[in-house]
Amino acid sequence: MRNIWIFIEQKDRKIQPVGLELLSETKRLLKDDVSLTAILLTNTHDQKDIDLMTYCGANNIIIVEDERLKDYDTTYYSHAITNLMRDDRPDVFLIGSTLEGRDLAPRISARLNTGLTADATKLDFELTEERLKLFATRPALGGNLFATIICENTVPQMATIRPSIFAIEENKSRTSKVIIKPFEIKETSKVQILSKEKLAHKKVELNKAQVIIAGGRGVSNMFSTLKDLAYLVGGEVAASRAVVDANIEQKDRLVGQTGTTVHPKVYLASGISGAIQHISGMDKSELIIAVNTDPNALIFDVADVSIIADAKKVLPLVKEELKALRAYKTH
Ligand SMILES: Cc1cc2nc3c(=O)[nH]c(=O)nc-3n(C[C@H](O)[C@H](O)[C@H](O)COP(=O)(O)OP(=O)(O)OC[C@H]3O[C@@H](n4cnc5c(N)ncnc54)[C@H](O)[C@@H]3O)c2cc1C
Numbered sequence: 001m002r003n004i005w006i007f008i009e010q011k012d013r014k015i016q017p018v019g020l021e022l023l024s025e026t027k028r029l030l031k032d033d034v035s036l037t038a039i040l041l042t043n044t045h046d047q048k049d050i051d052l053m054t055y056c057g058a059n060n061i062i063i064v065e066d067e068r069l070k071d072y073d074t075t076y077y078s079h080a081i082t083n084l085m086r087d088d089r090p091d092v093f094l095i096g097s098t099l100e101g102r103d104l105a106p107r108i109s110a111r112l113n114t115g116l117t118a119d120a121t122k123l124d125f126e127l128t129e130e131r132l133k134l135f136a137t138r139p140a141l142g143g144n145l146f147a148t149i150i151c152e153n154t155v156p157q158m159a160t161i162r163p164s165i166f167a168i169e170e171n172k173s174r175t176s177k178v179i180i181k182p183f184e185i186k187e188t189s190k191v192q193i194l195s196k197e198k199l200a201h202k203k204v205e206l207n208k209a210q211v212i213i214a215g216g217r218g219v220s221n222m223f224s225t226l227k228d229l230a231y232l233v234g235g236e237v238a239a240s241r242a243v244v245d246a247n248i249e250q251k252d253r254l255v256g257q258t259g260t261t262v263h264p265k266v267y268l269a270s271g272i273s274g275a276i277q278h279i280s281g282m283d284k285s286e287l288i289i290a291v292n293t294d295p296n297a298l299i300f301d302v303a304d305v306s307i308i309a310d311a312k313k314v315l316p317l318v319k320e321e322l323k324a325l326r327a328y329k330t331h
Contacts, residue, residue, distance in 0.1 A: 001035045002132040005062075005090040005156065007081070008040045008053060009100055011072075015040075015049055018096030018163040020056045025123060025166035026094070027057030033127055035059045037090065038176075041080055043070035050178055055170035059177070066183035072100045075189040078107040084181065085112060090156045091132040094123075097160035105160045115151025117159040121261075121280065124148075134159060139257050139280060164207040164261045204236055206253065206260040211235030211268075212285070214255060216278075217242035218271020218292065219311045223249065225319060226270070232322040238262070240272045256281035270311040274299030291315070 004026055008019035019038065026036055038058035040049065045063055053061050064080050081104070085093075093108070095101040097119050109116035117136035124135040133152055136159035140147035151157050206212065213230040215223060220243055230237045239249035241256060255262055257277040267285035272278060274290070274297055282288070283302045290303035291311045300306045307314055 002033075002127065003035045003037060003090040004030075004092040004094065004132070005037045005039055006058075007093070007095040007101065007104070008038045009072075009096055009098060010040065010042055010049075013042075013044070015052055016096065016098070016163075017168060018098060018101070018161070020052060020168045021163065021166040022094045022096065022161060023053065023056040023058055024169040026125075028166075028169065029123065030125055030127065034091075034125075034132060037062060039081065039084070040064070041069045041077055043067050050176070052170075054174050054176040055172050056168060057171075057174065061176050061178045062181055063178065064181045064183050068189070069183065071193060072104075073189050073191060074103055074107065075187050075191070076183075076185065077104055078111065079185045079187055080183055081108050082111045083184065085156070092125075092134045093156035093158045095158070095160045097162045101160050105158060109158050112154075112156070114154040114156060114158060117149040117151065120149075120159045120161045121165055122146075123159070123161065133157070136161070139277070144276065162261055164263065206236055206238055206255065206262050209236035209238075209262065209264050211266045212238045212255070212262055212264045212282075214238040214240070214267060214269045214272060214282070215243060215249075216240035216270070216272030217246075218273075219315070220246060220248055220271070222270070222311065222315060225315050228319055229268070229315065229322065232319065232326060233266075235264075235266070240275075240278050269299055269303070270315060272299050273297050274301065 006022045009016040036058050037060040038053040040063045042065055068076050095105045105116055120136035120138045122137035126133040134157040135148050137146050137148045211233050213226045213235050215226045226237050238255045239253045243249050244251055244254045257280050261281045263284040265286045267282050268289045270291040279302055288303045289305040290299040291307045291314050293310055295308045
């Protein structure tokens with residue numbers, strides 16, 4: 001049976017969603033026709049981790065456990081995985097396109113002398129008796145077109161895939177086989193972590209926000225109003241690249257191809273034209289409300305509610321309404 005391996009990223013002893021998203025999507029696409037193997041490198045694991053990977057579709061779970069694998073380390077992680085692949089190469093190996101995944105994947109592909117498609121946003125497979133072929137699609141040429149890339153002459157066929165694109169689907173009736181492998185490595189890491197410090201900001205990560213109040217160049221001088229609106233609805237402020245490039249908002253607020261992919265319940269886009277690079281990061285939002293003075297703005301193509309008007313007039317009115325609603329609710 002053909003085999004796909006999926007790297008399961010963990011941080012601070014917590015499995016990160018992207019690995020589970022990749023398990024769920026490959027299971028959805030290939031059902032039980034292919035064997036899925038989750039690869040977890042960690043210093044310790046528990047039954048909850050195994051259940052999560054199993055319920056999301058892993059038929060096999062390979063765990064390499066060692067104190068040196070507690071935190072991500074380029075040397076240890078890349079050697080541990082290439083060592084696993086020396087005995088047994090899967091047809092396909094998928095990794096989340098996170099900071100760690102983007103560091104890890106090219107090192108593994110270079111060591112194994114195989115191809116890698118980076119930053120894919122869509123996966124497809126062709127399964128025949130002879131082989132399993134991966135089609136990884138990603139924005140190309142400045143985001144002006146989507147390219148589907150195949151690397152069919154070497155194995156594993158590798159791709160990194162952006163987080164938050166696919167839904168996690170659990171099925172509690174699934175079972176899996178767990179294989180614990182030793183961590184045997186001659187190399188020593190050149191990196192020593194002396195201390196770790198969390199950045200002191202209370203912002204919720206954009207891909208976890210339920211309501212997003214986003215602004216573009218058309219409202220670049222209205223971000224204090226956008227922040228008020230976000231506060232009133234318990235949401236998060238986001239921005240287009242025009243705003244981030246102008247240093248009005250920070251990079252962690254950027255939505256789109258080079259920023260975060262989001263799927264909130266509500267996405268309010270004001271003064272955003274709707275370039276493909278922005279749309280590709282927010283078009284899966286449940287309800288999109290767009291405010292733009294240009295009736296031909298591309299953002300209206302994906303909007304559920306289109307408000308063709310000056311945001312400078314609309315947003316203060318929305319703010320007053322929300323304030324009144326809030327006051328009403330608290331009385
Ligand atoms: C490789 C590459 C990657 C990129 N990645 C990203 C990305 O991740 N995210 C991203 O956002 N962009 C990205 N871009 C940039 C993208 O192509 C656009 O240039 C950018 O999204 C435009 O931002 P904007 O919509 O805020 O500005 P503009 O395109 O200038 O649009 C401003 C809009 O505001 C409207 N407007 C003006 N005044 C008002 C008003 N008073 N009220 C209401 N509406 C008003 C205008 O009608 C216009 O539609 C990328 C580009 C490249 C080449």
